[in-house]
Amino acid sequence: MKQVLSSAWALLLGVGLLMIGNGLQGTLLGVRGEIEGFSTLQMSFVMSAYFVGFLGGSRLTPEMIRRVGHVRVFAALGSFISAVMILYPVFTDPIVWSLGRVVIGFCFSGVYVTAESWLNNASDNENRGKALSLYMIVQTAGIVTAQALMLLGDPAGFDTFVLASVVISVSFAPILLSISPTPAFATTKPMSLKQLMRTSPLGCVGMFLMGGVFAAQFGMSAVYGASVGLSMVEISGFVATFYVGALIMQYPLGWVSDRMDRRLLILLVAAAGGLGSVLGMALGGVYALLLAAAFLIGGMTNPLYSLLIAYTNDYLEPDDMAAASGGLLFINGLGAIAGPLITGWLMGDEVFGPPGFFLLMTGLLFALAVYALYRMTQRPSIPVEDTGTFTTVSPASTPVAMELAQEYTINADQEVQDALVAQAERAGEDAA
Template identity: 35%
Template sequence: MAQTIRVLSALLIAAFLLISGAGLQGTLLSVRGNIEGFSLVLLGSLMSAYFTGFTIGCQFAPHMVKRVGHIRSFTALASIASAAALAHALAVNPVFWILLRVIAGFCLAGLYMIIESWINEGATNERRGRVLAVYRVVDLSAGTVGQALLATADPADFYLFALVSILISVALVPVALTTTTQPTPITSADIDLKKLFRISPLAAFGCLSVGAANGAYWAVGAVYVQKLGYDIQTVAAFMTTVVVSGALSQWPLGHISDLFDRRILIVAIAALSSAAGVLLALTGGQSEFMLLAGGAAFGFTAMPIFGLAVAHANDRADPHEYVTLAAGLLLLYGAGAIVGPFVAPIIMQNAGPQALFFYTSSVYAALTLFGLYRMRRSDATPPEEREAYVSVPRTSPAVFEIDPRGEHEEDESADEAAEDDAKGETA
């Protein structure tokens, strides 16, 4: 295992730098836009624009890799993403910023996809789960660092935009200098959304809900804290607290979900997340302690729902459907994250900053009710047919190929190939 990590260390370092830069950039733009007097709807549009570019990138980036290879594609996409980060500081214009966010979403989708497909190539079936666990640690650590960096300088200055650009640019170095063999060209998965909803309506609706609620949080969560009157250090502490608490909940909740009907846990966690939203809306402005406590409760409950939904969908799918199913759920998350940041700011403009978490509470209340409805309509998956829960980052569809649950797909494809060879020899 140590040898595998050493081989993949350059890619993991690149991923850490990219995720740190992307995390800082998303929060920085919300804070800086608020300072510049952008409306809440415009601030939400920045996140919607990012996920618009992200979903486009998930579909078209593989074609770029097929044409020019992994390293050249990574170099081009990272250079554009780095330039886009700096360009925000050159012209503070909402339309220009929205265009830059589309570009950033497209580039980062491709960058994550390249790194993850490369990591997948170097992960043997025996070590795939441990490699994914290491990648998840890198993802969560980088997300925490990215949010914490917001407190290192004044968001009204050029410094933090330059820092984002530096992080993305330096991510080029380990990839350009790696001696790891380039993987085979990646392919975009064919996604059948109708089939996805048919396999697991609760998982599909759950991923849409997480995108709509958490996408709104990522879009204007920092602005919510600002408008309550807190300083930038408190904004950074709040955003970091949500990430850390979400990281801490992944494994214990995942383990519990392997022991019981996963739908019960999804419903329970969605209900608790709805309650956490109400707590934040009612008490977040009373004190910094109440703000951070509410943020911890929200992160602990809202962040693991996507992984629980993916695991529930896998329980009901055939093994060979796993990668395309998970990729479809990620794109549903992206679709929700396009819509949520539009809706929540409109509500906030009319009802105040606390309305953000009344909105997330409503979304998770709807998921709770839908989960209860689905439990009445269908039986639980037998324990022996459940797939083990695996915490997977929401970065690109390629990350699901690293998941050890995808081994079944590889094995099945190998068996089919062997059968075809046998038939050919017989003929």
Template identity: 40%
Template sequence: MAENAVGWLEKDDGGVVGGPLIEAGPRGRGLGAARALLAGMALIMAGNGLQGAVLGVRAENEGFGLAVSGAVMAGYFVGFLLGAKLAEHFLGAVGHIRVFAALASVASAVSILHPLWVNPPAWVVLRVIFGLAMAGIYVTVESWLNDMGTNTNRGRLLSMYLVVTMGGLSVGQLLLNGGDPADFDLYIFSSALISVALVPIALSATSAPPLIAPEPLPLRQLIALVPSGVLTSFCAGISHGALLGVGAVYAASEGLSASRIALFLSVATIGALVFTWPIGAISDRMSRRVVIFVVAAAAAGIAAIMAMIEPGSGLSLALMFLFGGTTFPLYSLAISHTGDWVPSSQLNGASAGLVRVTGVGAVIGPVVAGAAMAATVPWAFFIVLVAPHAVISIFIGVRIAARKGILVNEQTKFAPWPVRASAMAVNLLRRPPRTMRKNGRSGTRQSV
């Protein structure tokens, strides 16, 4: 047996040892086998994007209030935080296909129930349940992709997964133009998209793999190893949670039309797809901390300018495109930066820890943004987006001045990381690093 590029022990026959279950079953058919899985995920993400957009608009139209709307939308991220471990339990008990079918059915049912009980307490409960189901779906799909992955195609699988999740989310947000949030149509359509996602999975001949979960790394140890990665992940979570959670609420409160709201939300995710790879390529050729500093500072500056621009104007949409292209890649940069410093044996646990830290930030973001808008003015939404990026740039700037970084040729390869990926996607990280070291990284470095 030999250690593979992501820290698992790989046997001669292709099996993998690691995590709670140690035997890996027969692999699927590589990228071809992943198509059905990714097609189903694209439909689910479209339904998810549509639901988030329509609920934000409907909450504002129903007079929930900005603070209450923020708390309601944060329910999704609470459920997401809680759902991963629950899904791992059921995957080990009944298998991937059954879990995927059950959770997609739950998510579909929850989507269509919102217009039946239009009140904040009911919607909080429904959002938490939907978040639980989505977390389980992510875990299931990512575990499946892990089994299909090899050392030669993991990078492509992760890139395809990013395109599918962000692209599907963007398409779903644009579907807000297809109906009135006050009617049943959009809720039914969201439910139908999630239900139809079962078709390519059920008809696929791909065998379901065993569960291989990353072992946890204590948060205190993770902070000691890579404080810059932890802080960047947490602050990125605040920004992403605020943008995806209450972006539609803000836009509706400013009186934007449904078409403008859809564009306002979707251009940010399109920006993420356009800028993630170029920013990642730059981070492979220069100090990654410097790239994080510049990107975070740019995101803070763009958000500050947007607070002074007329909502819904062409300029505001262009700036939102640039903002999405700077804020969303920060999560991928944090994951890759962590991989620069953490020994390969701890990479899985470290990345899983960053997923949880980002999830906590994503819960805080919508609540803080909603409360800030309610207490002051709607454009305080952008001030909330400025703050976490300013914190990142200040902290990283201080660390660059105080601590010497590693050589560029010792950095790991950049990995494009989907915004709400679960810890299961850890094993799709592109490895090995440019400078290979046997049994992890040699020597002991200071934390960065």
């Protein structure tokens, strides 16, 4: 761990500040939209636009890096993020905000791609798993910290937007001043969606459904809080609790996933998340129960993302894992774009009102549980001893981080196989 921190502390600090800025703008827009009188449907388009840009950025940034290099792409995209942050309170119009969110999503995706390629370059086979874990922890902690910073200013004014812009601008300093080598950049061509669906129907369907769940959490939770009249402190606590749950539950569920049928675990975790959504929908008027619902939903759904990837890997050859990750990300991105739009429609006064926020997640999570049960009847499970290693992956990851995680999984599984072979050889020598 010390080796990882000594070689990548500046990068991790910069990423943490980036996530604080990103977490600030998501919650801030949700609250400011309510102040400006935007409808939930209008806000759903604003929030969905981020994922349109993010999906586009993850596809186009690699070519930009190949043409002009990491440093130029990193600095240019960062300046755009800071500029858009300042423009939000100047032009309080849902159309302008939607366009800004497309730009922000594109730029954040590009920045993450660049940072993750540097992280990959700064790690080796021995510490890659620790580096990836630290990266995911820093990402989640950044979003949680952002919710506390929301309390430092008035969302009806300019100061919190300026704070977000400053945090983003400062985040580039430790990275650009400490990175000396420019890593070689390459990404794997994605596997065709048809082939991926044939290999792991549950993985593909699950990633699409989870895209909608994550987008609702990240984009519409602050909108929900503002629409039901929560105070700024309560909204910040509500949004943060999703990510606190994710941070606490990721590793216990990962440990369990390496010791039981992953389809059954997917079913149980999805059902538990669905029950959390029912709790929020039925008893969300009690703030303590609202926080309990947020913790349960976040604690179940974020590990599900990594769990679905690990399950898909169980049916892939090592050489195909990196290619499959690009397809899974694309499917998840499509679900993320649709998630806020459907949530915003459900939250409309003429439909279900604010409880529609939980209704969508309830439907998606129970649908995943039912589909996992169905898939358990379609083919036999893989023996636990033959499954691959669970690796934590954030829903905010780009193809670079996904390939980094896949590379770590392959190396970890190979080490296990080598150890088993060595043990068998020693047993044979002792018998002789």
